[in-house]
Amino acid sequence: MIDGKKVLRKMDLNIIPIVSVLYLLCFLDRGNIGNARIEGLLDDINMSGSQYNMCLTAFFFTYAVFELPSNMVLKRLRPSTWLSSIMVGVGVVMTLMGIVQNYHGLLISRIFLGIAEAGLYPGVAFYITTWYCRHDAQLRQAMFFSAASVAGAFSGLLAFAIAKMDGVGGLEGWRWIFILEGILTVVVSVSAFFIIPDYPHTAGFLAEDEKAWVISQLRNQYGSGVEESKSFQWKYLWLAVSDFQIWIGLVALYGILCPLYGISFFLPSIIRDLGYSSSNSQLLTVPIYVTAALIAVLSAWLSDRAKKRSPFLIFHCSCIILGFTIVMATTGRGVPGVVYFGIFLAVSGIYPAIPGVVTWVGNNLAGDYKRAVGMAIHIGLGNFSGAMASNFYRAQDAPTYYLGHALELGFAVTGLIAVICLRVIYQMVNKARDARGTGTLTAEEMARMGDKSPAFRYMF
Template identity: 55%
Template structure:
């Protein structure tokens, strides 16, 4: 096998002429096993073709699932400006509480769901929870009072909890670190499309007011819930499980994908490759769960995600209301949210492509938080009555920061966490806590603060400032740890580690360099 092929797989051993310490007997044996296995691998002529096959088979269906998820949880904002609160006799505080309770069950069940996804088939788990929330969504269309709506939102949070963290983790089981953000953005851009589509859909469905003796806002819930169940049934056939059982790949392609993922732990940018081939740890034990909670990076990463989730839910739940309070009718407000989400979806994909191509994570996140900061300051300080166009422009800036930023944050933690089960737990904690903080957004936009909503915008600015602090702290921490690891390698302190030991160490391995 050629040196080029060995290098492509990220496992080129040191040169025999290297002045470094001679390899141990165990390392020589491991290298011989590695060379034997390399020789047995089938040649892959076109790597890009295989990745495209995976993209076409996985990303569209996942995007559709998440589009329905985000559409269903956020449609209450569209229903409200069509008369939901008036018909159910809700006060402003009661409506906000209906938004809030969703996050309690949604955040609590995200980590258990990721653990279940690893143990069960994604083709069973993801469509099943989708059927469940589709039923809840449909029943939400027949609630008659505050208590009924409150209960429906509790169960909607419970049933939707597993999708976003589950899919975010599922993608890491298919794609290497250098490819993950673009795919996450492709999948997450469905949230932007859902925002745009929800306005258009609500505008159309609201015209059904009176059909079957039901108000227009009820039909929003009913029709979207039925559509969710139908798509979930199709998903049982369309969602694939893992690379080793993927029927759309031939045997050579499956073996190649498995190999790339198995040893992806060695492929951090600018890292010094270890003298032995190291397989990523796939243990599914409680020890891996403890490793996740003991990892210092988890907590600033989780706060960073919360810093973007609170503004996200502020936009998704209240954007129609904010736009309507600029002096527009309900119908026009629904339509005017569409271009905001469209621009955000395009920006998400473009930023992710740049991020993966050039290996940039935190620099682009700084740009995202700057956009959000300027947008909220504009909306908060320029009169919404005298200059509504300035508030509307601020909404664009906020969306340009929010929607591209979320895939970046999720990918940053994913890139810097090694060990499949540990990564799944870490991502579940990050996303779960972030969504729990999302409950804050449902309480800070009060009806009495319209149309300026200074309280809500001001709290969003506070979270954005928290995000800046987290990015700074994480970069300082990664810089210090990476510097220490490189010094250990340069001083020859790491030659005694075996492949098994390095695998168990995961991202604590001296050869694992954290991405900035």
């Protein structure tokens, strides 16, 4: 008799730590430009605030475009090879960012950073679904994604420490932030090649009967005999593109990712403009991100136990809305502590909501290739929100940033509406399938239909 909980613990110990460390480094490398900014980046290479925003924006165009091709490559290459290669590229580009001399050099490096990073998040998000059933997936997605909020905390601490190297080797402190974090990424990524397990059937840490149990659980997780795809066909791209849930889920993702990117790039500057020193601003970001990581894991655990996604998403989106409402109402009124609390509340809603919505859409896409393509489209197009959010907080709007906060609030409201709409649609479809039954369709025909099978039930 297989002890399922024991097998899951084995998988957790062998999979989640390494992919979480990789994503921590990825998000650290993506967002440390915000820390470098308040350490003198703009003045040292003679950049304006608008040029800085353009460097942030350019990253997301290549980042979003290359996510779908990357997930298609991931289905053909071993995950250990592809995910490690991606992160080696990220580390190399990040190290080279430490020697840029002008705006154009930084802009080009950010474009290449987008290409390098593109495949990691959608790749790992899909990779997790090849190991864990959909009722176990959100906790693991949250544990993996919480590395992003931990990266926010580490970013402030590391930037605070590394900035003290200002002048070492004739380099400014912000250059050392890029160089040291880039070198660290390369070293860890090379090690990851030997650590990341590829597939359940090749996992050395599982016994043969445990491998068979995992594979059986994955095959039967939808309760509808979904037929997994053996090879890629272009129809899977069309099936994903034409699926309503990806597009409504995309609106929900925009409502969460825009606040995420706005905060991750500008939080140190926002806090500094409340009247704190640069050093204290770096340190004050730490408790925000640590708390967000803990809430993300707790929320995901509760969501998996309840086998529900939307109630938790509705709660977290409401926290984002309330947080930015508090910020809007108190900014410029001489109460920086209250503004800080509003930001704290918003971030505590953002980080649990992202793995929630990504897992939710992934849970409801059946068939490996459709899920790989659909998740890449969902996450890839969703990341265009970063191009928008990069321009929400303009230098001329400091110290109040009313426009940026208002835009974040608007997106959060839109995201909440999309979550509610998606829940209602899922409930209606499930109810209609319950009433209609499977008719004369054979088990084989329903298996080929994937999540469109009358036997398939959406999670909501």
